[in-house]
Amino acid sequence: MTDTVQLRPASPGLKPSPSLPSLREVVRQFTPNWFAVTMGTGILALALAQFPMPVPGLKAVAEGLWVFNIGLFTLFTALYAARWTFFFDGAKQVFSHSVMSMYFGCVPMGLATIVNGFLAFGIARFGHAAVDIAEGLWWLDAGLALVCGIAVPFLMFTRQTHAIDQMTAVWLLPVVAAEVAAASGGLLGPHLADAHHQLTVLIASYVLWACSVPLAMGILAILVLRMAVHKLPPAGMAASSWLALGPIGTGALGLLVLGGAAPAIFAANGLGDYGAAARGIGLVGGLLLWAYGLWWAAMAVLITLRYLREGLPFNLGWWGYTFPVGVYTVCTLKLAALLPIPTFGVFGAALVIALAAIWLVVGARTVRGVWRGELFVSPCLQGD
Template identity: 40%
Template sequence: MGTGIVSILLHTLSTIYTSYHASLNSLSIIFFVFNVFLFTLIFMISVLRYTLYPATWNLMIQHPVQSLFLGTLPMGFATIINMFALVCVPKWGGASVQVVWGMWWIDAAVSVACCFGLPWQMMTTHKNSHEKMTAAWLLPIVAPIVAAASGAIVANVLPDPQHALWTIVTSYVLWGIGVPLAMVVLVIYFHKLAVYKLPPQEVIVSVFLPLGPLGQGGFGIMQLGSMAMKTFPKTETLHPMAGEILYVLGFGVAIIMWGFGLVWLFFAISSISRSKFPFNMGWWGFTFPIGVFTTSTLTMGEELPSAFFRILGTAFAISVTALWLVVAAGTAKNVLYGNLIEAPCLREIEKARQMKLETEAQFGA
């Protein structure tokens, strides 16, 4: 997700700063290719893990935190879909249009499955408590919001207006599935922070996660409005002005969500500024939430148009790229020394096993 959003940001900057188009576009393609490699590698490792050791699947699903990260699968895939639509389809044409459309439908289905299934699992199986809640609750819920934004990008490259219409309407439904539910979780999370204070230092980076649904939700509703304005007249959908109304309403909703995002950005920066936290895999929580908030900022700069939003978005994009370099370097170093990647569900099983052995030894003595 973090690598994919950097590739998208660099591509967006290449369309804004045309004098640097060649270099920025080349960088975005490099990150895109690397993202495809990372996604394929991690996906294959995961498939092998659950195939060779099927018991780990049930352990993972029943874990109240680790299971939530299944939502990152469709979100990571969505970044690949976006770049495929933005870069590959215009160059390759032909069947690539149908390929990206099929990829998007798969991503949308998996996103809905995560958004419906994992919260239901939390209600019926997991043992949750308010004081231990983290913003990771948002991960499966943000997935359909990301798929909705991707749907607008995919619809833009579909030559058949009717196919584009189906994609846009479905994307509005996906947006409606994710955004209201994310707002519900944000209310609970705010109450948790107010009552039980900040999260532990190990997961303090999770305070950036609320930027995800707000940034991507704003970006997605603007893109959908733009595509509705383009597609609805061609397909004679609703009223002749329906597309224009959705376009204006989309920008209005997006700028309100952007303002709400500033609140959570302030909370996040204030939280980490007063904390000393060790490097862990959670540091990747910096990149994607800030990245999607940046895409919303850059899009508003182009739609208004506004030099303020464009310059601010550029500053955010540079910061996200710098953060990616820092976190990637830390990840490579810690993976090399073998002290970064672990499975929480297996760690807890090992702790329970160790306690059992100690108890047996005590009674045996």
């Protein structure tokens, strides 16, 4: 996800020391935008698992990425919990920061990729226990997503300072988390053994979708006005041009998976008359949102090409190229599975390859930044 944090300038004539910073400094400077790494890694694992063409060993690579992502999420959770434990005064400043607070939404979105992985990979490994784990984590994820989607906008309204000319698509991050949880709920529901539990998860997922997508569409409308009047944001926020694909792709995917799960779940709970409508709304609505995403994807490509001419400084914001492209990719693959139109499958395969290439580039740059200690910078502490 995008980030306004610029790397600390080195002293004149000196190059950054190619060594890891101390653990104490890593903890003190650790910020929630690191969870964007788990979002990008997790969505790549899920996309690779759905690659529409047979590739030997690809499923094993995807599962390995999922396991690696669990390790990353655990590590980041421990580091951020340590910051709140040992550097509480510095950590709480995030609530007043108009950009960094948005990244709280990355925590439940990163967790959602792990939940989906338990369904995609865990069932074959652990049987029904994987479903039980996924269900427990999903309720946690849904709760965190709702808290982020309500609390962060409330902070925007009461404690933070914002201006339209400074607005970027990072405003979407806390809002989109709920619809990501909704899509995960649509995947989880059919795996539950109890019909009433299935219905509860399905209805909760529709509620989560409604708490997110309409608001996200409103933010996108304001974003178009902002860019028309105030032009593009600084190059350090270049990846924000792709963030619009997040709510569009996830919103479409949520409609598709919820619509696919609804007929059987409704029928099992005496609501069979509504199943066909839910399926139809899911397919048509998902297709329309996916098509809307084509416009934003084309605009993001053009904006990125313009930034490339000016030079793109690396920061953690580059992970904003991964998750939005990833959810749009998974949505495309879902449409390929539902519609007898080969173009969706070809386009989906191309997107998976592009996503993997982006992940490799951003991942390599991140490892280098970690080694040099350049990425551990909390904007909330600047001036301390």
